[in-house]
């Protein structure tokens with residue numbers, strides 16, 4: 001029995017959903033309302049003390065941290081292996097996964113959160129907002145959300161985020177010149193863990209950020225066309241939602257473009 005605590009727009013939850021689909025595993029999705037901070041309720045914190053999605057529950061054991069969940073699923077369900085046999089390639093895959101967790105993920109949050117989550121919090125009173133944000137368990141995340149709450153896309157975090165995205169894209173372009181997928185000619189967890197961060201670009205219509213990188217363009221097209229991506233990610237984005245996100249993305253693009261030029 002597998003349960004996944006998830007949110008449709010969470011890139012870390014999307015990675016896990018792609019792995020589940022690659023492995024043809026059935027699971028029970030449990031929606032966590034992040035905009036209303038359901039992730040900070042005691043019953044959720046009892047499962048995941050960091051108060052974030054995703055959380056996988058397998059045979060009643062909660063497993064947290066998206067990259068660890070992806071590796072866990074790959075180990076527990078060995079059919080259709082998503083990790084290279086070669087130790088060097090496996091190390092390279094883990095390097096990408098670490099880069100994603102420590103750098104690309106917070107960057108994606110800085111770009112996406114002001115557009116997706118901030119509006120719901122703005123509807124609350126200042127006291128309610130403060131009370132909710134004060135409950136975020138980890139200090140760096142708490143402080144960052146407060147900055148993003150106050151300044152939106154003008155927060156300093158957003159400048160760094162755009163630069164991290166851009167340098168990641170350039171490194172991917174190099175890697176994809178050497179092999180068909182990120183770490184070898186085989187699709188791996190490195191591709192799975194990167195792809196959702198390009199969903200953010202795609203849903204907001206920010207593809208200009210990699211328009212000079214033909215290999216990255218082709219790589220994302222190939223990810224997008226996989227059944228696992230369609231099932232794990234695209235199925236949550238209907239036409240209406242996509243056109244609403246594109247509209248919001250267009251407004252934000254002006255700021256992103258300005259940050260791209262920031263050296």
Ligand SMILES: N[C@@H](CCC(=O)N[C@@H](CS)C(=O)NCC(=O)O)C(=O)O
Nearest residue numbers: 010011012051052053054065066067
């Ligand atoms: N390192 C964690 C990061 C998880 C994370 O930041 N999740 C976000 C959604 S993508 C979340 O739950 N945010 C809720 C919040 O910040 O209040 C992982 O990879 O699982």
